[in-house]
Amino acid sequence: MSTRPTTTTVKRRKVRRGRPLKTESTPDMRERILDAAEDHFSRHGFWGVTVREVAQEAKVDTALLHYYFNTKRGLFDAVFERRAEIINKERIDSIDAYVKSAGSAITVEGVIDAFLQPILQRAATGDQRWHNYFALIAQVNNTPAWGGETMGRTFDNVIHHLIDALRKALPDASEQELYWSYHFLSGALTLTLSQTGRIDRLSEGLCKSSDFEAIGARMAPFIASGFERLCKPQAARRKKAT
Amino acid sequence: MSTRPTTTTVKRRKVRRGRPLKTESTPDMRERILDAAEDHFSRHGFWGVTVREVAQEAKVDTALLHYYFNTKRGLFDAVFERRAEIINKERIDSIDAYVKSAGSAITVEGVIDAFLQPILQRAATGDQRWHNYFALIAQVNNTPAWGGETMGRTFDNVIHHLIDALRKALPDASEQELYWSYHFLSGALTLTLSQTGRIDRLSEGLCKSSDFEAIGARMAPFIASGFERLCKPQAARRKKAT
DNA sequence: GCCAATAATCATCAACTGATGAATTAACAG
DNA sequence: CTGTTAATTCATCAGTTGATGATTATTGGC
Numbered sequence: 001m002s003t004r005p006t007t008t009t010v011k012r013r014k015v016r017r018g019r020p021l022k023t024e025s026t027p028d029m030r031e032r033i034l035d036a037a038e039d040h041f042s043r044h045g046f047w048g049v050t051v052r053e054v055a056q057e058a059k060v061d062t063a064l065l066h067y068y069f070n071t072k073r074g075l076f077d078a079v080f081e082r083r084a085e086i087i088n089k090e091r092i093d094s095i096d097a098y099v100k101s102a103g104s105a106i107t108v109e110g111v112i113d114a115f116l117q118p119i120l121q122r123a124a125t126g127d128q129r130w131h132n133y134f135a136l137i138a139q140v141n142n143t144p145a146w147g148g149e150t151m152g153r154t155f156d157n158v159i160h161h162l163i164d165a166l167r168k169a170l171p172d173a174s175e176q177e178l179y180w181s182y183h184f185l186s187g188a189l190t191l192t193l194s195q196t197g198r199i200d201r202l203s204e205g206l207c208k209s210s211d212f213e214a215i216g217a218r219m220a221p222f223i224a225s226g227f228e229r230l231c232k233p234q235a236a237r238r239k240k241a242t
Numbered sequence: 243m244s245t246r247p248t249t250t251t252v253k254r255r256k257v258r259r260g261r262p263l264k265t266e267s268t269p270d271m272r273e274r275i276l277d278a279a280e281d282h283f284s285r286h287g288f289w290g291v292t293v294r295e296v297a298q299e300a301k302v303d304t305a306l307l308h309y310y311f312n313t314k315r316g317l318f319d320a321v322f323e324r325r326a327e328i329i330n331k332e333r334i335d336s337i338d339a340y341v342k343s344a345g346s347a348i349t350v351e352g353v354i355d356a357f358l359q360p361i362l363q364r365a366a367t368g369d370q371r372w373h374n375y376f377a378l379i380a381q382v383n384n385t386p387a388w389g390g391e392t393m394g395r396t397f398d399n400v401i402h403h404l405i406d407a408l409r410k411a412l413p414d415a416s417e418q419e420l421y422w423s424y425h426f427l428s429g430a431l432t433l434t435l436s437q438t439g440r441i442d443r444l445s446e447g448l449c450k451s452s453d454f455e456a457i458g459a460r461m462a463p464f465i466a467s468g469f470e471r472l473c474k475p476q477a478a479r480r481k482k483a484t
Numbered sequence: 485g486c487c488a489a490t491a492a493t494c495a496t497c498a499a500c501t502g503a504t505g506a507a508t509t510a511a512c513a514g
Numbered sequence: 515c516t517g518t519t520a521a522t523t524c525a526t527c528a529g530t531t532g533a534t535g536a537t538t539a540t541t542g543g544c
Contacts, residue, residue: 018539019491047290142384148438179445184430191429196390203421222468229467260509
């Protein structure tokens with residue numbers, strides 16, 4: 001409008017085209033795109049996000065998303081798998097370390113705590129990127145259309161590892177009770193990770209969904225009690241006296 | 243295909259326009275639109291559905307959706323609130339009936355069972371429309387952007403009613419522990435309602451996420467154990483011996 | 485130095501999206 | 515009968531969407 005080039009191409013507003021110089025502090029566009037996508041997908045789900053929004057936040061052209069990930073879905077899957085490997089390895093190592101150290105004194109609560117701690121600790125650090133990622137998992141886990149399949153492909157290994165360890169702590173448990181108990185554990189964890197802030201409002205500020213320290217201290221005892229109730233039917237049987 | 247009008251105006255493929263005749267078995271378009279919307283929103287969430295898809299399934303023109311609900315969001319809200327009143331009343335009545343009948347023999351498991359049964363029984367009947375509705379709740383409950391607010395507006399009354407009843411069964415419980423425990427309950431219930439079929443695949447068919455009878459028998463005991471563990475800290479305190 | 489491969493932007497597309505004013509037909513009140 | 519209101523489809527719009535071929539600039543191997 002008013003400001004325009006006075007002499008020799010002073011007011012260059014044009015973004016550089018072509019391959020970038022390697023020396024200029026390595027922009028690493030691919031990671032920037034993944035971060036932006038993680039941020040948006042975790043908040044609004046797959047269909048609630050446009051590739052333009054992601055591109056805008058990452059400050060790149062939309063064509064670059066397609067260059068790296070082909071399709072919007074390819075981008076989503078890349079986001080979903082990027083951190084899965086890290087957290088899965090941590091959880092398996094944590095379970096193994098606990099099982100080894102506990103020996104015959106293995107407890108349900110110990111196993112579940114070992115399973116949860118890697119996640120809750122990453123969440124507790126306050127790293128927004130991990131927060132986003134966990135919320136993304138929660139979204140996928142509650143997507144009926146394709147969530148079950150995606151979750152399975154990515155996390156079944158770890159879950160079976162967890163259940164194997166739980167079997168050691170609950171040698172008499174039936175398979176069914178173990179899986180149903182895990183189902184309830186998964187739900188509780190998922191809602192925790194989804195970060196809707198619902199419990200904050202419900203409790204009028206008494207509980208904060210971002211207070212992962214409080215959650216970390218309570219979740220394993222809560223869930224372990226449930227496991228023991230369901231998977232140790234011989235002890236303390238005092239159900240509804242019908 | 244074979245049965246068709248023999249004489250006058252045989253090949254009429256054009257859909258009728260204008261106000262429909264009242265005598266022709268009352269189509270009740272409004273409900274049909276809500277059913278179709280419920281079906282789609284529950285599967286793909288708000289952004290994963292287009293008004294055209296809903297209109298097509300309901301076999302009406304898209305303009306009719308706007309005639310009844312103004313905007314896509316208005317349609318979504320109407321779907322969400324349609325069944326809320328019914329199920330909320332059932333849950334409050336169920337809790338009240340239990341509290342009254344149990345008297346001083348009130349138990350945590352009894353309260354939670356009374357809270358869950360209305361939902362699980364409706365789900366167990368196999369009515370697809372209620373299935374869809376419950377899956378929709380699960381979607382909303384895991385939508386960080388606006389899920390917490392919508393859930394609160396619709397369900398906070400019932401939840402506070404539940405927690406009031408639980409306080410009677412757990413007179414020494416701190417508010418915080420009660421709310422955290424409810425948080426885990428809510429997560430477990432939500433994942434159950436979301437019907438992703440994940441547990442089916444994980445357990446290789448041993449557990450069926452549509453088997454609400456199995457869930458109804460296990461969920462209240464599981465969750466009640468957790469509540470008692472967290473909210474009765476004086477008894478059986480045997481945490482990790484650090 | 486030359487040239488193929490790589491990494492990025494530009495310009496554009498056909499399809500789709502939510503929404504709306506006009507037209508059409510029936511119900512209903514007086 | 516007649517005019518107003520309710521319920522429905524028609525026709526269409528302006529903006530958005532995911533995607534892509536062309537273009538530009540830099541790297542790195544020979």
